[in-house]
Amino acid sequence: MQIRKFHVYLTLVMFSTGFLMASSIELTQSTKKSRENENELQQEMSLNERIIAEREKNRSLEIQSLDRQRDISKIEEELAKHETDAAGLLANLEEARMLAGTVxxxxxxxxxxxxxxxxxxxxxxxxxxxxxxxxxxxxxxxxxxxxxxxxxxxxxxxxxxxxxxxxxxxxxxxxxxxxxxxxxxxxxxxxxxxxxxxxxxxxxxxxxxxxxxxxxxxxxxxxxxxxxxxxxxxxx
Amino acid sequence: MGQNRKITFILTTISAIIGVMLAVQLQSNLHPLQSESRSITELRKVLLQEQEKSKVLLADISKQEQLLSQYQESLDSVDSIGVMKEELSRAQKQAGLASVSGKGIIIQIEQDPILNEQWDAENLPLPDPSNLVLDVDLRWLTNELLANGAQVLSINNNRLLSNSSIRNVGEKIQVDTKTIRMPYEIKALGNPDTLISSMKLEGLEEFFRSVNMKVTIEERENLVIPAFNGTKHIQHMKPIKAKGDS
The missing domain is CATH 3.30.70.1880 (Protein of unknown function DUF881)
Structure with a gap:
């Protein structure tokens, strides 16, 4: 009697497990299908990856450019310290660059x-x-x-x-x-x-x-x- | 009794497993794959934009490196100052502090005598002062020109800088601090064909005809745009030099 009861429970539980798994597989498949087709998805993913890579590259380029700018202004400032002519020039140069918006x-x-x-x-x-x-x-x-x-x-x-x-x-x-x-x-x-x-x-x-x-x-x-x-x- | 406990134990385990499975499934369904609402076309455009940006950055860097090596190669301070002077003239050209020339167009806006006569003949009331060319009209025009590829602009030979204003002061229009009077002459450097066709498309002539103005557009092979003639001192702005700023 005890054993039979146990079997009934087990059957019930297994049955619902099977149902769950089946419905889960069904669901995943249907979401995949809703994405028009696999091809498009892949294209989108690769495009996204390329955009991310390009952005990364641009960020490092921006930093590189700022570093160069800093090197340039270091040289210019050094020059301005030693040469009186250069001091006036540097002031004009910085003003023109700021007005042009290049720095x-x-x-x-x-x-x-x-x-x-x-x-x-x-x-x-x-x-x-x-x-x-x-x-x-x-x-x-x-x-x-x-x-x-x-x-x-x-x-x-x-x-x-x-x-x-x-x-x-x-x-x-x-x-x-x-x-x-x-x-x-x-x-x-x-x-x-x-x-x-x-x-x-x-x-x-x-x-x-x-x-x-x-x-x-x-x-x-x-x-x-x-x-x-x-x-x-x-x-x- | 022992048997009973065993059953409870097994049932508990299996229920726990089902519980976990349910939870996982629910979670993956509540947060479906981050669906990119953007279409492939949109993504391609973004990618192109980024690629364009990196090209521009690379060009910038190579120019900076060139300048840097020029500085480093100059043997004495006289040489270095020469390099600096060259750089200054480049920066001034870009800021609008030097005259430049190139292909471009001249747009002339003047009162139309014929339209004025018609106006009189038909005994229409004279256009009231509010029906004249306003600062917003000129701003619209300059913005359209720039959006269509114009590179350098002047209004009645007043060069427009990055921080130039065009505004009505009373009935007169001021460009920066200079008052300008009719007829208005706008010079624009850029590809003449593109500029002329885009101005036609934007309905420039019709727009100004509605306020009794005649618009003529001329193409020029060699148009000279004067430097900004005034003083503009920068007092509040300074270049960012601190390390780590981006």
Whole structure:
């Protein structure tokens, strides 16, 4: 009697184990099938791997480039110490490089963040989304207030930079990024902040449509512009 | 009694195994393979972008190495200062502090006398001041030019730098601190064909016709864009030199 009871239990348990295994195999197979086909999956994986490898490579290249820059400025500073001519030259050179945006730079300034405002009272949804014009407007206002260098979502703005909207993303220097849009500007923090808050200024204009936040910062770091901006031939 | 315990023991073990199996299956089903929502096309674009970036970085590095070896090869300080001067002129060219030339276009925006006459003839009310060219219009235009491959811009011979502003001050437009007046002349270096066709596509002429302005675009083989004529001093910004910053 005891043994029979045991058999019944065992059968039940084994039965459910078998069922579990079967359904588990079925499930895994069906998820695989849902991926259209194996080929696509593999292609995706290899693409992902290549992207990761490329990113890794770029990171080390960036570090290498920064190291070179440091070596160059070391030599230049050494030169400036010994030669009076070189000291003046170096000051001009650094100013020109920073203005051109070819070196990373830092200084006091403000950080402005623009966000879409889905909860706005305004009926027109389009007005609650950050557009390229809104970003220019802020950037232009900052420049007028004496901002010396600006980056938008970590892309340094240089003479040839454009800001364009494509769908929900913004393209700056050919690099896509999405909201929120973070504008970093180096300059006198008080003047910059005041310029945004002028009556009729950007904060007033955006009020009720899109969200704008700004804050002064002691130290803002701007990345260097990557790449070779073509600027035509020199005129002698 | 002993038999009973044995059964309980076996049952417990088997139940535990089933429990573990259930848990594993549940977990793998709750967190399915991190499904990449991005399509292959999107991934390819990302890859291309990264490859482009590494090309640019490599070019940057080789230029830096060239400069470095120039410094190291210069025998005395006079030589080194010469290298530095060359580098300065390169940087100034890139910053917009030197005149440059090349292929490009000139866009002229002026009041259209014919349209103005029509306006009078049809006895329409004269365009009110708000219906003139505004700073946003010029900003739009410069942004479109840059987005379509323009490299260097000037408005009424005021070179646009990285931190130039274009804004209305009263009814006048100021570029940086210089007031500009009609007609507006925008010079742009870049491939003339691309620039002209893209401006047509963006509806430049129609846009300015709506505010009674005539737009003419001319192609130039050798367009000279002057250097920035003003002073711009950098006071708050300094290059990042500390080790370990990226």
């Amino acid at each position: 990373p730079a830092e200084g006091a300034g403000i950080v402005v963040t623009l966000r879409d405002n889905p909860s706005s009272n305004s009926q027109n949804v389009i007005q609650n989304i950050v557009h390229e014009q809104d970003i220019w407007r802020v950037v232009n206002e900052l420049y007028a207030a004496g901002a010396e260098g600006v980056s938008v979502n970590d892309q340094r703005l240089v003479t040839s930079s454009s800001i364009r909207c494509v769908g929900p993303t913004v393209i700056v220097n050919g690099v896509k990024s999405a909201a929120p849009f973070v504008i970093k500007a180096v300059g006198d923090p008080d003047t910059l902040e005041a310029a945004l808050h002028l009556p009729g200024g950007v904060v007033d204009v955006f009020d009720g449509f899109i969200k704008i936040e700004s804050g002064k910062k002691e130290n803002i770091q701007l990345p260097a512009f990557l790449g070779d901006a073509k600027v035509g031939k020199s005129v002698s």
